[in-house]
Amino acid sequence: MQFIGSKPSVGVLYDGALGYRIDAALGLAVLYGLDAKNECRVVSLSVPSNNLHAAGFTEVIGRFYAGAVNGSFGAIGRTLPVGMATGKPVQDSPMLKAVLANPAYAHGINHLNDTADPRAMLRNALTAHHDQNAVVVLAGPATNLAALLDLPGAKPWVQDKVRLLALVPDASDLPALRKVLAEWPSPILVVPDGGVFPGAAIEKNFAWSQSHPIVDAYRAAGTMPYDAPAAPLAAVLAAVRPDSGLFKFSEPGGLAVSPQGAVIVSGPGKHRLLRLDPAQKEKLTALYVELASMKPVPRVPRIRRPAADAVKPPVPLPPPASKP
């Protein structure tokens, strides 16, 4: 591999229970806020549930913030697909129904082949990174990450490229969680608690947009007004801003799953547990709101696009495939 130009900001691979957990959606909103500030790049999005609407919901958020799902593996001007697990199908949630019923939110995911195999997605995204310049944020079942570990040849990529896995424990796929905790090559930061996201901000700070998928999802996910859990938001912040001073961390150690399904630090190892700092609570909450409610910022492609490409608009393609 050759280094072309300067090292880019850290790439973030986000895998979460989007469409089922409002905190996962809020975490993604915070991530796009940091992306807009050029502090990181969203380079992979995937969902651990076998539900096309969950993948569609993810693409809706991606399009809202980035005009497309965002990112590039290095090829110029391409958008990323959404990775989706293919286990037992999962029913729609009220959140999914509410958001996808709104015609303002267009997405292109109607069939399985509109999505990507998450193992290939995650692995391919890593191949485009400088060593130790990628982080993974897991805000849902560990299904996809466990599958990635089983993909031949994938572990060395994780070893070389990933500097941190920020993980919000989710015991709904316990075997996968245990596998990831036992086999994931990079240091893991476990984020069991991130405080709360204030529900009042939904009405106030997002008002700049007439239609906002995060707002619609939030309203559908609970009875307003309510404050949402914020562990994925803390995981994103800790992964992208490791030296922010907003959090405290346990001493390094190994990880295990308790009989109750909680992740605990046990024995020697390189992993840590994130702990909230009561002194930073207000600052943290304000930061959550600021980042999650940021307006989308158009990104200039990091790699120079051939000027000629922009000379004329593309010739319209034939109508989209009508699939049986």
Place this chain on the structure above:
Amino acid sequence: MMITRKALNRRTFLRGAGTAVALPFLDAMTPALTAATKAPVRMAFVYVPNGIDMRHWNPANEGALQELPRILKPMEPFKQDVTLLSNLTHNGGRALLDGAGDHGRCCGGYLSGVQVRKTMVDIKAGISCDQIVANDIGRQTRFPSLEVGLEDARQAGDCDSGYSCAYTNNLAWRGDAQPLPPVLDPRALFERLFGDGANLSPEQKALRSKQRRSILDFVTGDTKALQANLGPTDKRKLDEYLSSIRDIERQLLKAEKDNSQVNPGMDKPYGVPADFAEHFKLMTDMMTVAFQADLTRVMTFLVTREGTSRAYREIGIADGHHPLTHHRNEPEMMEKVAQINTYHVTQFAAWMEKMKSIREGDGNLLDNSMIVYGAGLSDGNRHTHEDLPTMMVGGGGRSMNGGIKGGRRIVYRKETPMSNLFLTMMDRMGTKVDHFGDATGRIEGLDLL
């Protein structure tokens, strides 16, 4: 068909001075009243450069093929033999961290699924899937594999932003640093297939050269003896086969004669026809014979080198292919690209027609083949490496025990590695490999039907 207890050996040759002509698959090679001998399955990879105008490649629907899009139109008569595979990706062709050089990467790693090293000196790719199969089954045929091309075969120098010409000018790789250059000269290919007369006496060589005698003249005795023992169907097959060899020889002589008269100073091998379509036909005619006579079961065909700026004056296009593909969405340039793409498929379709016309067992040669036609780029303007244009033609052994059901378009999930296709094809060739390139598994739809 004659009912005999003894079958003709599959490895029978017609021999003459310095010449050995292999035979096609004949009924007489199948022992009567015993289990039928299976015709072998063959695989070939046909590569075209600079991507393809995907607006005219992908049909609107998946599933059963309806009317084929413009570029694929020449394949309409063989639609039921065509399986279009969509959404296959070569991640190793992408820049990743290596910057410019998509043409070098996409071709150099096309059949191996690896990202090649960016260099002009210490080249490094990976063993290609055709060579994995050749290593496994190559001893069963006279040639483990054949590598054929129609253009430049330089192996050194910078052919794309710091990528060696070895990457853009070869498809087959025997090892990480061992490309197998394609044979470009029809005469060289012919002599490789049928012998160059190395065993002839000086007098015989001189006579052969002077008289431009057919190799078939040297095997007349064996031919007559064999014909006497064949049934009418086999006699017809043998006649057709020998006629096709004779026809190739005529084409060779014509090309050599034309070249000596028209353009003696040309910097291409003596026997290369000036006309692209003629060159394509001559080479594919020989490739057909090589498959038919089981001289090899594995071939690669680099139609033109990746990144080529060849002009196609044969169809009125004086601009270079590569510059045209950077069309900036200019309709006129895009139209020319589509014409070149269609022109390539037209030549390919003629080859497929030939393959299909050759009877073998209860089916035809195409039924027992897997020919992949494709490119390492999809959009040549933007250099994209996903949804690569990929067409599988043939039944992969259909006439024997089930095979690939054609007449369909299969759309895989996004980011599905092209290596998955190659791994599946290796399975069908009987070569079992646990892992290959960046494969995540096998692909569905090419399994036995």
